[in-house]
Amino acid sequence: MEHVKCECGHVNPHGTVFCESCGKPLGENAEKKLLDMRYEGSARRSQTYNKTIIDKIWAFFSSVKVGVALIVITLIASAIGTIFPQEMYLPPNVSPAEYYEDQYGWLGKLYYQLGFNDLYGSWWYMLLIASIGVSLVICSLDRVIPLYRALKRQGVTRHPNFLRRQRLFSVSKVADADDVFKQVKEKLAQRRYHIREENGNILAEKGRFSRWGPYVNHIGLIIFLIGAMLRFVPGMYVDEVLWIREGETKEIPGTNGKYFLKNEKFIFETYEKGKENEVFNAAIDRVGSGMVAKNYQTNVVLYQRVGPIIAGEEPKLKKVKEYKIRVNEPLKYDHYALYQVDFKQNEPYKMAFQLMDKTSGKSFGTVVIDLHHPKPSYDLGNGYRVELLSYFPDFYFDDDGNPSTKSKVPNNPAFVFKMFAPDKPKGEVSFVAIRQTIEPFGNNKYKMAFSGLETRNVSGLTVRRDFTLWILGVGGVIFMIGVIQGMYWNHRRIWLQRVNGEVWLAAHTNKNWFGLKNEIRRVIEGTGLAMPIDQAEEEKKAAQGGQVHGATE
Amino acid sequence: MKKQQRLVMRTVILLLLLAAVGYTIYSNFFVDKAKVKVGSTAPDFVLTDLSGKQHRLSDYRGKGVFLNFWGTWCKPCEKEMPYINRQYSVYKNQGVEVLAVNVGETKLSVQNFVDRFGLTFPVMIDREDQVMNAYDVDRLPATYLIDKNGKVKGIITGTMTEEKVKQYMESIKP
Numbered sequence: 001m002e003h004v005k006c007e008c009g010h011v012n013p014h015g016t017v018f019c020e021s022c023g024k025p026l027g028e029n030a031e032k033k034l035l036d037m038r039y040e041g042s043a044r045r046s047q048t049y050n051k052t053i054i055d056k057i058w059a060f061f062s063s064v065k066v067g068v069a070l071i072v073i074t075l076i077a078s079a080i081g082t083i084f085p086q087e088m089y090l091p092p093n094v095s096p097a098e099y100y101e102d103q104y105g106w107l108g109k110l111y112y113q114l115g116f117n118d119l120y121g122s123w124w125y126m127l128l129i130a131s132i133g134v135s136l137v138i139c140s141l142d143r144v145i146p147l148y149r150a151l152k153r154q155g156v157t158r159h160p161n162f163l164r165r166q167r168l169f170s171v172s173k174v175a176d177a178d179d180v181f182k183q184v185k186e187k188l189a190q191r192r193y194h195i196r197e198e199n200g201n202i203l204a205e206k207g208r209f210s211r212w213g214p215y216v217n218h219i220g221l222i223i224f225l226i227g228a229m230l231r232f233v234p235g236m237y238v239d240e241v242l243w244i245r246e247g248e249t250k251e252i253p254g255t256n257g258k259y260f261l262k263n264e265k266f267i268f269e270t271y272e273k274g275k276e277n278e279v280f281n282a283a284i285d286r287v288g289s290g291m292v293a294k295n296y297q298t299n300v301v302l303y304q305r306v307g308p309i310i311a312g313e314e315p316k317l318k319k320v321k322e323y324k325i326r327v328n329e330p331l332k333y334d335h336y337a338l339y340q341v342d343f344k345q346n347e348p349y350k351m352a353f354q355l356m357d358k359t360s361g362k363s364f365g366t367v368v369i370d371l372h373h374p375k376p377s378y379d380l381g382n383g384y385r386v387e388l389l390s391y392f393p394d395f396y397f398d399d400d401g402n403p404s405t406k407s408k409v410p411n412n413p414a415f416v417f418k419m420f421a422p423d424k425p426k427g428e429v430s431f432v433a434i435r436q437t438i439e440p441f442g443n444n445k446y447k448m449a450f451s452g453l454e455t456r457n458v459s460g461l462t463v464r465r466d467f468t469l470w471i472l473g474v475g476g477v478i479f480m481i482g483v484i485q486g487m488y489w490n491h492r493r494i495w496l497q498r499v500n501g502e503v504w505l506a507a508h509t510n511k512n513w514f515g516l517k518n519e520i521r522r523v524i525e526g527t528g529l530a531m532p533i534d535q536a537e538e539e540k541k542a543a544q545g546g547q548v549h550g551a552t553e
Numbered sequence: 554m555k556k557q558q559r560l561v562m563r564t565v566i567l568l569l570l571l572a573a574v575g576y577t578i579y580s581n582f583f584v585d586k587a588k589v590k591v592g593s594t595a596p597d598f599v600l601t602d603l604s605g606k607q608h609r610l611s612d613y614r615g616k617g618v619f620l621n622f623w624g625t626w627c628k629p630c631e632k633e634m635p636y637i638n639r640q641y642s643v644y645k646n647q648g649v650e651v652l653a654v655n656v657g658e659t660k661l662s663v664q665n666f667v668d669r670f671g672l673t674f675p676v677m678i679d680r681e682d683q684v685m686n687a688y689d690v691d692r693l694p695a696t697y698l699i700d701k702n703g704k705v706k707g708i709i710t711g712t713m714t715e716e717k718v719k720q721y722m723e724s725i726k727p
Contacts, residue, residue: 311687
């Protein structure tokens with residue numbers, strides 16, 4: 001093993017920048033003016049041992065550069081994923097394979113082929129996220145362990161080279177060193193420094209805890225990723241859509257037939273002039289009365305199915321509860337939550353027609369057709385009768401020119417009626433669509449005159465069950481604790497040492513050098529010690545050709 | 554010694570990470586997330602056909618069931634219906650039953666459709682989408698081939714040729 005033995009007698013792992021114990025710079029690092037204090041100069045082992053394939057993989061993921069590159073690539077991919085719509089936002093009943101090419105040409109085709117159409121579901125995106133996770137774990141492990149070791153093993157008495165090459169450093173000559181040390185010690189203790197003494201030298205340290213912040217933060221992130229991963233475990237995560245008409249009772253998808261929902265009523269309200277508190281008047285005047293949505297609400301009844309669950313069977317239902325679902329006020333039960341997300345107003349429900357003599361305009365009765373349960377025949381009495389031959393809920397003419405339906409939703413109902421009257425015992429056929437009547441067999445005596453439309457609203461609800469949420473919450477909290485830990489505390493160290501009858505003062509912090517300087521100034525006040533020079537700033541100034549200032553600013 | 558230990562540790566950690574990543578990728582891309590998949594037991598259901606007769610899937614154990622989901626607006630469904638009808642007349646005597654489940658349209662439309670094509674097999678309407686939910690039917694037509702033990706032998710989405718219909722019925726013959 002290639003260990004490096006320092007002159008103080010401490011044995012350091014290969015790759016160490018300066019001795020773990022006394023801080024004497026090792027190897028080529030001895031040349032530079034200031035010491036690189038990152039990770040306490042400890043050896044990041046991944047960069048040192050590179051023999052087996054495992055070590056090589058480890059070294060790859062241990063690199064912060066690789067980690068940053070992965071994050072940047074993921075960022076760019078995510079950005080590209082917003083250029084064209086994601087697959088879930090395509091209109092229903094279109095094939096994504098054709099849609100992207102039709103709409104966006106060869107770019108769209110490429111977009112689809114590369115899997116950008118469903119970014120979060122594409123294998124390479126998932127692999128990228130996973131690699132970020134792996135990189136996080138390995139980067140952290142590779143740094144936190146040597147750092148912990150280095151901070152634990154640091155000696156009090158440091159090599160003069162270590163002190164001289166700290167960013168804050170000063171040399172003073174004092175009359176009574178013992179007294180100065182005593183004063184400084186007291187003041188440091190007051191400032192809650194943790195003080196260690198050895199051979200009359202002092203190491204004062206506080207806020208070491210701050211150094212673990214980034215790693216705590218990473219643990220939070222990893223827990224968060226694990227939570228996201230658990231969504232793929234069956235039963236952990238349900239996200240379904242339920243469209244339900246007023247008056248309908250439907251199975252709630254995602255509950256395996258256990259729960260049913262009845263939609264009693266859908267309510268859409270707007271802010272209207274005269275109905276609201278006066279303070280809203282100006283705003284209502286500006287945008288117009290009835291223009292701003294106030295409430296989207298579905299009044300529902302939740303039922304639980306009793307007895308064995310067999311699909312298709314008329315369910316035996318037990319009422320669980322009534323609820324008014326509003327935006328952000330979901331119905332919650334048994335870990336399921338039903339959210340108000342969408343609606344469709346005025347879907348045709350029932351249509352009324354009058355059987356009418358075309359010339360006299362005399363009516364022989366009204367037929368009301370339930371667009372979901374039309375009857376084959378409607379008897380109007382006195383020998384008048386209407387048969388419904390065909391029904392097209394979502395009418396259009398297909399490629400062959402035949403009347404057809406696009407779906408089962410009554411968006412554009414059309415009917416083929418056969419009208420029977422005492423004087424027309426064989427019946428007359430009439431095709432009736434909205435604002436359109438066709439008489440396929442010539443001129444009829446009678447017609448079906450449109451006399452009314454009853455509509456109803458449809459609610460769009462989201463069914464959600466998420467058992468991963470608390471894991472994401474815990475991960476988020478730990479993440480935040482890590483951030484706070486690293487942000488609001490600084491790891492400060494002050495070395496006070498007697499070297500050849502002089503008192504050497506050196507100090508280091510991981511951030512907020514200004515704060516550290518202020519603290520030192522207060523600590524050495526009246527002791528006769530010289531205020532340390534910020535050697536980094538001196539270097540910078542020298543590089544800029546500026547004037548070099550004195551030691552005490 | 555220590556070096557050996559480190560290698561073991563690294564290997565273990567890498568394997569753990571690989572397992573986690575592997576599971577996620579595997580469960581996403583290689584596990585069929587469909588509720589009903591080939592080899593699983595077909596979910597039982599009860600539906601009433603147009604003539605008022607109740608059909609329960611589990612009552613057809615011992616027979617092969619050709620379960621077809623369709624809608625009148627779906628042109629590919631329309632195309633394959635006559636094929637199914639013709640092959641049904643051949644295979645019904647060999648223990649293959651066809652159950653055609655309409656996805657909740659009106660009885661009138663369905664009856665008209667059945668009359669137009671002269672369908673002889675039982676046609677039923679899944680009024681509340683319960684059976685569709687149980688089978689997670691997404692696109693029409695969808696056909697489930699169920700063998701005499703109630704196991705799903707095959708799932709076909711999209712239109713079938715008559716030759717294919719014949720093959721599929723042959724495959725579930727008890």
